Amino acid sequence: MNYPQIYLKPGKEIAVKRRHLWIFSGAIARMDADIKDGDIVKVCTHKGAFLCLGHYQDGSIAIRIIAFEEQAIDQKFWDEKIKQALRLRQALGLVNSSETNVYRLFHAEGDGVPGLIIDIYAQTAVIQAHSIGVYLQIDLIAQALQNCLGKQINCIYDKSSETLPKKFAAQINNHFLLGEAPSTQVQEYGHRFQIDWITGQKTGFFIDQRENRALLARYSKGKKVLNTFCYSGGFSVYALQSGATEIHSVDISAKAIALTEENIALNPSKGKHEAITADVVKYIREIGDDFDVVILDPPAFAKSQNARHNAVQGYKRLNAEALKKIKSGGILFTFSCSQVVDKALFANTIAAAAIEVGREIKILHYLSQPGDHPINIYHPESEYLKGLVLYVS
Numbered sequence: 001m002n003y004p005q006i007y008l009k010p011g012k013e014i015a016v017k018r019r020h021l022w023i024f025s026g027a028i029a030r031m032d033a034d035i036k037d038g039d040i041v042k043v044c045t046h047k048g049a050f051l052c053l054g055h056y057q058d059g060s061i062a063i064r065i066i067a068f069e070e071q072a073i074d075q076k077f078w079d080e081k082i083k084q085a086l087r088l089r090q091a092l093g094l095v096n097s098s099e100t101n102v103y104r105l106f107h108a109e110g111d112g113v114p115g116l117i118i119d120i121y122a123q124t125a126v127i128q129a130h131s132i133g134v135y136l137q138i139d140l141i142a143q144a145l146q147n148c149l150g151k152q153i154n155c156i157y158d159k160s161s162e163t164l165p166k167k168f169a170a171q172i173n174n175h176f177l178l179g180e181a182p183s184t185q186v187q188e189y190g191h192r193f194q195i196d197w198i199t200g201q202k203t204g205f206f207i208d209q210r211e212n213r214a215l216l217a218r219y220s221k222g223k224k225v226l227n228t229f230c231y232s233g234g235f236s237v238y239a240l241q242s243g244a245t246e247i248h249s250v251d252i253s254a255k256a257i258a259l260t261e262e263n264i265a266l267n268p269s270k271g272k273h274e275a276i277t278a279d280v281v282k283y284i285r286e287i288g289d290d291f292d293v294v295i296l297d298p299p300a301f302a303k304s305q306n307a308r309h310n311a312v313q314g315y316k317r318l319n320a321e322a323l324k325k326i327k328s329g330g331i332l333f334t335f336s337c338s339q340v341v342d343k344a345l346f347a348n349t350i351a352a353a354a355i356e357v358g359r360e361i362k363i364l365h366y367l368s369q370p371g372d373h374p375i376n377i378y379h380p381e382s383e384y385l386k387g388l389v390l391y392v393s
Contacts, residue, residue, distance in 0.1 A: 001072050003042040003053065004032040006063065016043065016051045016065070019378035021109050023054065023063035037168070038132035040066075040073050055115065055133020057165075064114035064131055078137070078144035085111045085118075086148055092371045096152075102186040102195070103372045104207050109382040110374035116141065117163075119203040121195045122184050125153050126203040127177075129160040132168055142177040155179035157197050174198070185266070189214055191237050192266040194259070201231060208385050209234060209297065211370045212333070215389070216295065217242035219331045223292035226250070228280045228322075233260030235295045235333075240269040244293075250276045250283050284321045294322050296334040301341070308340045312349050315341070319353040323361070326392050335367070335387035343368075343386040350388055360393035 008016075012027035029046055035056055043051045043063060050070055054063040071077060085106045089095050094103040106118035108130065115131030118141075125145050129135035142156050156178040161169045183196040188210055197204035213234050221243035227235045230249040239247050249260045257275045264273050276283065280298070296318060301311035319334055326332055336346045343366070354361045367387030369375070375383040 001042075001070060003040050004035050005042045005044055006031040006035070006056070007044050007046055007048070008051070010046045013045045013051055019068065021065045021112075021114050021376070021379045022061045022381075023065065025058075025060055025062040028062060037165075038136045040133065042070075055131055057132050059165075064133065066113050066133075073137070075140055075143060075147075078140045079147050081111070081113060082106065082118075082141070082144040082148045088374065089372055094372055099190045100188050100210075102188055102193070102205060102207060103210075105372070107373045107382070109376050109379045112376070117203065118145070119205075119207060120153070121186050121197065121204060123153050124155040124157060124179075124181060124184055124197070125149070126157045126159055126197045128163050128203055129158075130163045132164060135160050135164060135168075135172070138177070146178065153178075155181045159197060159203055188234075191241060193232065193234070193237070193263050194266065196259075199255075200259075206231060206234060208337075208369045208373050209335075212335075212367050212387060213238040215365065215367070216293070216333060219293055219389075220244040224290060225293040225295070226284075226287070226291045227295045227297075228284070229296070229298045230260050230275075231256045231297075233263045233275075235297070236260060236273065237263055237267050239293070240264065240271040240273060241267055244271045246272040246274075248274045248276060248291075250278055250280055252277065252279050281318060281321055284318075284325055287325055289325050290327055291325065291330065292327050293331045294326050294333070296322055296332070298335070300338045301336070308338075311338050311341055312345065315346065315349045316353045316356070319350050320356050323353060323357040323359055323392060328393060330392045331364070332390040332392055333367075333387065334390065335385065337385050339381060339384040341386075343383070346386050347388065350390070362391045362393075363388055364391050365389035 007029045008027050009029045037057045039056045041056045052065045053067040054065040101122045103120050105120050106116055115134040117128040119126045157176050159174045161174050182198050186193055195204040217238045220239040223244050225239045225244045225247040227249045230251045233249050236247050236249045254277045257277045261275050301314045369385040
């Protein structure tokens with residue numbers, strides 16, 4: 001446990017004692033020489049009292065805390081972290097479920113390790129490291145998965161090159177740490193989806209919308225539905241399976257549209273489905289006013305505070321166009337996954353769009369991420385997905 005040390009400025013230990021998991025570069029007073037990106041560091045007060053252990057990385061977020069006790073960050077440490085995360089998913093009924101075999105096993109700050117994402121697709125675990133420190137310990141993490149899950153998994157894929165700093169990522173390649181399988185078919189509440197973790201977005205699927213897809217099903221029977229930014233067609237599959245008469249799936253990516261059509265084919269229904277490759281805003285401006293349900297699930301419009309204003313304007317324009325066109329008595333599902341746009345700002349942005357359009361609108365549901373994407377009560381930034389279900393008169 002002879003880790004290099006970093007000392008904070010007086011008063012900067014307060015956030016650490018409140019168990020927030022990030023330490024910003026401006027809080028650092030001094031540090032041992034030769035500390036490199038990804039090193040495990042011991043963080044102390046300006047007087048030398050122990051505070052925590054974390055991964056160092058040059059940048060605005062300089063230290064990502066992984067432990068508040070002095071201990072060895074070894075195989076035992078990672079075994080315990082995975083075991084704790086698994087226990088939560090067992091409590092949620094996601095482990096060994098007969099109808100759902102896709103879930104998030106480890107959710108970064110939500111599970112106490114910033115930068116670590118692990119998703120389970122049937123018998124495959126996909127790891128994404130968002131920090132160099134996590135990546136440098138990926139072999140220990142993969143072994144912990146095998147120690148804790150045993151025969152429940154037979155394949156582990158590292159998909160970190162897209163999520164690490166570019167200079168570091170240029171030195172590595174995504175690769176299998178155990179077994180080898182390019183894709184698989186999974187079930188989510190009995191709906192079937194083809195997952196390709198090698199070429200797909202994120203780890204292969206937007207698992208965080210599971211409960212919101214299930215909610216959409218309650219509003220779709222006998223309805224005409226528009227699913228925008230559809231990616232792999234998750235909302236479309238649920239809507240058709242619940243009795244939607246017609247659904248249009250729209251995405252600017254031809255690859256996403258092809259994946260949507262593949263997933264629709266895996267889940268036969270009587271409803272009519274049309275897949276359209278198009279710019280969503282332009283498409284909405286050109287449609288008629290006969291859609292009963294509209295889903296707006298865009299990619300993150302802002303990944304930094306500097307981009308927040310433009311993101312808010314983007315959400316406002318998009319929602320205003322949808323509110324103009326949706327049928328009277330229609331239901332709008334609208335989302336933001338931009339972490340820097342919190343739920344209050346998002347709700348105010350949608351209200352501004354509603355004022356601009358001038359329609360009577362009621363909020364039916366506030367939406368968030370599911371339990372396998374837990375929100376750390378000490379780290380509010382771990383709540384990133386927010387949404388509203390609106391009734392439009």
